[in-house]
Amino acid sequence: MERDEKQQHDNDEPLFIREAVVKELLSWNDCVDALESALVAATNSNKSADKPFSSQTPRTFTPVPGKGVLLSMPGFIGNYPLQTVTGNERHSTLACKLVTSFSGNSKLNPPLPSILATILMFNADTGRLKAIVDGTEITAWRTAAVSLVATKHLYYSSRRFNSSNDYTLAICGTGAQGRIHAIGMLTYFPNFFSKLNLWNRTKSRAVKLRDELNKLFPGLTIAVLDNSTDCVNDADVIVTATNSSTPLFGKNDLRKSSVHINAIGAGTNHHSELALDIYQSGSVFIESNLGIQTELKGIEAYVKGEIGEVIKDEQRRDNSEKISVFQSMGNALEDGVMANLIYQKFIRL
Numbered sequence: 001m002e003r004d005e006k007q008q009h010d011n012d013e014p015l016f017i018r019e020a021v022v023k024e025l026l027s028w029n030d031c032v033d034a035l036e037s038a039l040v041a042a043t044n045s046n047k048s049a050d051k052p053f054s055s056q057t058p059r060t061f062t063p064v065p066g067k068g069v070l071l072s073m074p075g076f077i078g079n080y081p082l083q084t085v086t087g088n089e090r091h092s093t094l095a096c097k098l099v100t101s102f103s104g105n106s107k108l109n110p111p112l113p114s115i116l117a118t119i120l121m122f123n124a125d126t127g128r129l130k131a132i133v134d135g136t137e138i139t140a141w142r143t144a145a146v147s148l149v150a151t152k153h154l155y156y157s158s159r160r161f162n163s164s165n166d167y168t169l170a171i172c173g174t175g176a177q178g179r180i181h182a183i184g185m186l187t188y189f190p191n192f193f194s195k196l197n198l199w200n201r202t203k204s205r206a207v208k209l210r211d212e213l214n215k216l217f218p219g220l221t222i223a224v225l226d227n228s229t230d231c232v233n234d235a236d237v238i239v240t241a242t243n244s245s246t247p248l249f250g251k252n253d254l255r256k257s258s259v260h261i262n263a264i265g266a267g268t269n270h271h272s273e274l275a276l277d278i279y280q281s282g283s284v285f286i287e288s289n290l291g292i293q294t295e296l297k298g299i300e301a302y303v304k305g306e307i308g309e310v311i312k313d314e315q316r317r318d319n320s321e322k323i324s325v326f327q328s329m330g331n332a333l334e335d336g337v338m339a340n341l342i343y344q345k346f347i348r349l
């Protein structure tokens with residue numbers, strides 16, 4: 001099957017990379033490295049011979065009344081470094097992700113993921129369609145891996161040599177994103193977290209995830225909490241991944257002196273999961289300024305900078321502040337580099 005697919009590609013027909021193959025080719029270290037490139041490129045829109053750069057328009061939202069929404073996410077990333085089996089090479093990628101969000105899918109029998117995606121890759125010199133890559137698993141992994149990048153640069157790197165790694169991770173919302181964030185955090189930062197707190201509106205789903213994680217990470221203490229405030233109370237690193245349109249917790253619910261939050265979910269908007277006092281007292285970082293005017297409309301907080309600037313060390317968390325927030329929205333550049341990472345691995349299989 002795979003040989004046939006590659007044969008087609010040799011005849012200049014677009015390649016199709018299906019979900020099962022994508023899953024086999026994903027790894028956390030590769031994802032984090034590739035996404036750091038995308039996030040750095042997001043900070044630079046000027047064509048450059050030696051630096052990564054990008055070109056992007058805001059994504060569009062086509063509502064399907066009462067059901068869901070279709071997003072189209074085009075983006076170009078130029079001259080970015082990507083590690084492949086043949087070494088560290090420079091790449092340029094033109095891609096467009098089409099992604100649907102239908103929150104009722106979990107109630108279907110059998111259930112479907114709420115977020116389903118396809119990524120179209122084009123030849124960046126001619127515009128010709130080069131590959132169609134299943135984007136559902138890529139969307140799940142890349143969203144979690146961008147949170148890993150934010151957590152690494154805003155929290156982990158200044159603590160990784162501490163002698164006692166007894167940090168607590170809290171996950172509010174144990175759907176597809178909560179699950180993959182738990183697996184990503186515990187795999188990419190090994191032995192950093194000694195405890196995991198889980199909370200979900202429907203408790204049985206948190207219990208199911210606890211049972212799965214107990215097998216994957218023996219020795220880790222995992223607690224399932226009855227409410228979101230108890231879940232975050234003793235946490236050092238927090239992930240929120242729900243459709244909640246009202247805040248899950250506020251600043252007074254956090255006991256630790258230094259806390260990093262990755263806010264992933266989108267309820268009414270992308271900043272409805274956290275109370276206003278968290279945004280107003282913390283350092284807030286985003287993926288790209290492009291999203292501020294459109295998708296962070298109404299956020300009553302000062303956004304300190306883009307994660308790409310933190311990676312380049314041009315922006316930092318102010319460690320005198322108790323809280324840092326990575327306000328995730330999702331960005332087409334991330335999907336472009338991820339599709340290319342999978343494409344490059346696939347053609348060398």
Ligand SMILES: NC(=O)C1=CN([C@@H]2O[C@H](COP(=O)(O)OP(=O)(O)OC[C@H]3O[C@@H](n4cnc5c(N)ncnc54)[C@H](OP(=O)(O)O)[C@@H]3O)[C@@H](O)[C@H]2O)C=CC1
Binds near residue numbers: 176
């Ligand atoms: N930032 C980004 O790049 C991305 C963001 N997302 C967003 O992340 C969120 C989670 O996505 P995903 O995990 O794929 O979706 P799932 O459908 O798999 O999970 C949804 C989760 O949200 C919970 N939830 C739904 N409504 C509420 C509510 N009113 N209050 C509290 N919890 C609620 C569900 O709880 P229950 O089990 O009780 O139904 C479940 O835990 C979504 O908002 C999605 O749009 C997704 C992909 C990328």
Ligand SMILES: O=C(O)C1=NCCCC1
Binds near residue numbers: 071100329330
């Ligand atoms: O970036 C994405 O992909 C998504 N972002 C918001 C919710 C739907 C998927």
